[in-house]
Amino acid sequence: GAGVSQSPSNKVTEKGKDVELRCDPISGHTALYWYRQSLGQGLEFLIYFQGNSAPDKSGLPSDRFSAERTGGSVSTLTIQRTQQEDSAVYLCASSFTGGSNQPQHFGDGTRLSIL
Amino acid sequence: GQQLNQSPQSMFIQEGEDVSMNCTSSSIFNTWLWYKQDPGEGPVLLIALYKAGELTSNGRLTAQFGITRKDSFLNISASIPSDVGIYFCAGPRDNYGQNFVFGPGTRLSVLP
Numbered sequence: 198g199a200g201v202s203q204s205p206s207n208k209v210t211e212k213g214k215d216v217e218l219r220c221d222p223i224s225g226h227t228a229l230y231w232y233r234q235s236l237g238q239g240l241e242f243l244i245y246f247q248g249n250s251a252p253d254k255s256g257l258p259s260d261r262f263s264a265e266r267t268g269g270s271v272s273t274l275t276i277q278r279t280q281q282e283d284s285a286v287y288l289c290a291s292s293f294t295g296g297s298n299q300p301q302h303f304g305d306g307t308r309l310s311i312l
Numbered sequence: 313g314q315q316l317n318q319s320p321q322s323m324f325i326q327e328g329e330d331v332s333m334n335c336t337s338s339s340i341f342n343t344w345l346w347y348k349q350d351p352g353e354g355p356v357l358l359i360a361l362y363k364a365g366e367l368t369s370n371g372r373l374t375a376q377f378g379i380t381r382k383d384s385f386l387n388i389s390a391s392i393p394s395d396v397g398i399y400f401c402a403g404p405r406d407n408y409g410q411n412f413v414f415g416p417g418t419r420l421s422v423l424p
Contacts, residue, residue: 232414238416239316239414240355240400242405242411247410253410288355290354297404297406298360300357301412303356305352305354306353
């Protein structure tokens with residue numbers, strides 16, 4: 198597709214379960230970002246990938262959160278043993294090469310609800 | 313750490329009015345980005361600013377990179393109903409653009 202694609206668009210799960218969120222960046226974009234947006238809040242940076250490497254994982258809130266990227270394309274954000282405070286919209290963005298002068302293009306997010 | 317503040321937090325305006333909002337930081341930024349987010353969608357880039365003092369327009373939108381590099385403003389002229397949404401400013405925490413910080417947003421509502 199032409200834009201960043203995220204799946205699922207909505208996910209409801211019980212506390213304690215693991216969840217996987219998927220991001221398909223724009224074809225040819227080497228930089229990929231994950232953000233978390235709580236209700237009515239701004240975006241919180243989670244992790245950045247350049248190719249398959251994650252030089253900046255500083256935003257991951259705990260060791261229950263992990264992410265990987267394969268083939269320089271698709272990325273998966275995994276949350277283990279989910280907690281109610283993990284409920285948020287998880288947004289993925291990609292840019293052509295990364296860098297502060299590269300605009301990021303966002304997907305529509307996955308709305309995660311933990312019961 | 314670096315934080316961005318946006319004001320106002322929310323605003324209600326009449327259709328046709330001009331809108332002004334701003335973004336401030338205690339730290340210097342080398343790039344300022346303005347995004348708009350509609351409900352249920354991801355943010356969309358409106359304007360990017362790369363140079364102190366730069367004034368850039370995109371249709372009815374005008375944004376400026378403050379001369380101190382610690383602020384930026386966004387103006388919308390002759391607002392229309394589709395301008396409703398949340399406007400975020402953002403900037404890179406580092407010189408490599410690996411880690412971006414976003415402001416809390418300004419929520420704009422337009423009254424017909």
